[in-house]
Amino acid sequence: MKIRAYAKVNLTLDVTGRREDGLHTLDTVMQSVSLWDEIELTPGGLPGIRVQCSRDYIPVDNGNTAYRAAQYFFRKTGLKDEGLSIVIHKRIPSRAGMGGGSTDAAAVLRALNSIYGANLPMETLRELATRVGADVPFCLQGGTCRCTGIGEILEPVTELPNCxxxxxxxxxxxxxxxxxxxxxxxxxxxxxxxxxxxxxxxxxxxxxxxxxxxxxxxxxxxxxxxxxxxxxxxxxxxxxxxxxxxxxxxxxxxxxxxxxxxxxxxxxxxxxxxxxxxxxxxxxx
Structure with missing residues (x-):
């Protein structure tokens, strides 16, 4: 299965506090945009999760957000991981503030839910997304949202006009x-x-x-x-x-x-x- 993982931009970004665990709290409006990475998922083959990426400086082990998303999915569903290949073709720039790693993880969660017919509800997928990273829940939903907490609490707002x-x-x-x-x-x-x-x-x-x-x-x-x-x-x-x-x-x-x-x-x-x-x-x- 080939899927697109879309980038995001922040229309606003306020940093409102810091929690006891060191994570910062935010009040931000995020917006999905039409720039994407392409991800190819192939079940089967050698056991385990295997990640390849078109940028050699991006990790392909559990330091990779797509890898961790797959791990959390298999643990949550109890499905036996009999092998999964994830190939990431990057177009979203790195170290840009555009959610490249987060949107890859979100896309993998959506795709695996479909491939394996797990039928996990959106609420459960959001829980898994939050474990991977603060921006992943937004990338899972997309559109225009106000995001609070560490970014994981989503509130849909009026959509941005065409531009x-x-x-x-x-x-x-x-x-x-x-x-x-x-x-x-x-x-x-x-x-x-x-x-x-x-x-x-x-x-x-x-x-x-x-x-x-x-x-x-x-x-x-x-x-x-x-x-x-x-x-x-x-x-x-x-x-x-x-x-x-x-x-x-x-x-x-x-x-x-x-x-x-x-x-x-x-x-x-x-x-x-x-x-x-x-x-x-x-x-x-």
């Missing part, structure tokens, strides 16, 4: 652990970004929504390449621009595909550039 994103991933990356370590040097977010975005989605049009883009990490990491890309996107006509996740990819919002593709041509010297559109939750399944 286009120009995403630019600069050469510099940022690990999530490093980003949070830097963030801890500053006070937590004032709780304004996400509530404003939810209201804009409900009542405002695309220009208002674009004005409400916000990311706490962008304020604290202060990456030069992020600043330059954001400036270039706005100069190319973006209605708004912001870094996604813990970085380092930056995206701009455009109302037409033509405008987005014209802008993309102006950013090719700043990193890898992608033109995407937002996806509804039903489009990822």
């Amino acid at each position: 286009f994103f120009v995403i630019c991933k600069p050469p510099a990356g940022m690990s999530t652990l490093r980003a949070y370590a830097l963030l801890d040097q500053y006070p937590m977010s004032r709780k304004y970004g996400t509530p404003r975005m939810v209201e804009a989605l409900e009542k405002g049009g695309l220009p208002k929504i674009a004005q409400c883009l916000q990311n706490r990490f962008e304020e604290t990491l202060r990456l030069v390449q992020v600043r330059d890309i954001k400036k270039a996107l706005l100069g190319a006509g973006a209605m708004g621009a912001v870094m996604t996740g813990s970085g380092s990819a930056v995206y701009g919002v455009f109302d037409t595909e033509a405008a987005a593709r014209n802008a993309a041509q102006l950013l090719t010297d700043k990193g890898k550039v992608y033109v995407t559109r937002p996806l509804r939750s039903g489009e990822i399944h």
Whole structure:
């Protein structure tokens, strides 16, 4: 079975606290986008879970999110693991804040539930997803959602209107652990970004929504390449621009595909550039 695992961007990202276990609590609006990894799953063959990936620096053992998702699935269902091959063809950039590993894990959970006819309900799949990583439950559901807790508590919100994103991933990356370590040097977010975005989605049009883009990490990491890309996107006509996740990819919002593709041509010297559109939750399944 071949499946697509779709990337995400954060329309907003507030960091609201830190739990006793060290994990940070968030209030964020996430959005699925039409950039994907392709994953091929083949049951059978040699015993055990085998992972291959088109990027050789990505682990293929239990350090891989897709591997762990398969492990949790087999443990939960009690199905005998008689062999499973997972081949991941990466297109989503790494260390970008776009959920590449999380969406691979979510796609594997959905696919295995279908392949083995396990019929696990969405609530159970979300429980397994949370064990793998904080963004995996959102990637499992997709669409436009407000996410709280460590990111695992999902609340559907008004969907983003039709538009286009120009995403630019600069050469510099940022690990999530490093980003949070830097963030801890500053006070937590004032709780304004996400509530404003939810209201804009409900009542405002695309220009208002674009004005409400916000990311706490962008304020604290202060990456030069992020600043330059954001400036270039706005100069190319973006209605708004912001870094996604813990970085380092930056995206701009455009109302037409033509405008987005014209802008993309102006950013090719700043990193890898992608033109995407937002996806509804039903489009990822």
